[in-house]
Amino acid sequence: MPTVQVPQFINLESKIVGPLTLRQFLFIGGGGFLIFILQYVLQTWLWLMVSIFIALFSIALAFVKINEQPLHKVLINALKFYISPRLYTWKRPQKTKKIFEEKKPIPPQEKPSQKRLTVEELEQIAKELEEKEK
DSSP: OOOOOOOSOTTSOOEEETTEEHHHHHHHHHHHHHHHHHHHHSOHHHHHHHHHHHHHHHHHHHHOEETTEEHHHHHHHHHHHHHSOOOOOOOOOOOOOOSSOOOOOOOOOOOOOOOOOOHHHHHHHHHHHHHHHO
């Protein structure tokens, strides 16, 4: 029976461009492209200040991890937290109609007192039954 090697590092991203993953390459490439476009739009001193900020931010997005989570996921989760409402209201559950009504326990009824029959009365009843059968 042939043996099969089990993959060990299935949670690691593949290195696509040199030592960078595709996500890291896109963050750095996007930052570089934005800096390149802003060079023609802004004045030199303003472009230099903005480009340093963009470069640091794109490098941080590509490489920084907080509690084993990439920085872009942390920023998205923080944004969702600050945008979403934090007022939680209690909603009363709707009353549902019961299909089957609960059976109420039947109170024990008093049994009528049973009369004890004597031997003569039993013999008389037996004779009456024999006569009815005939």
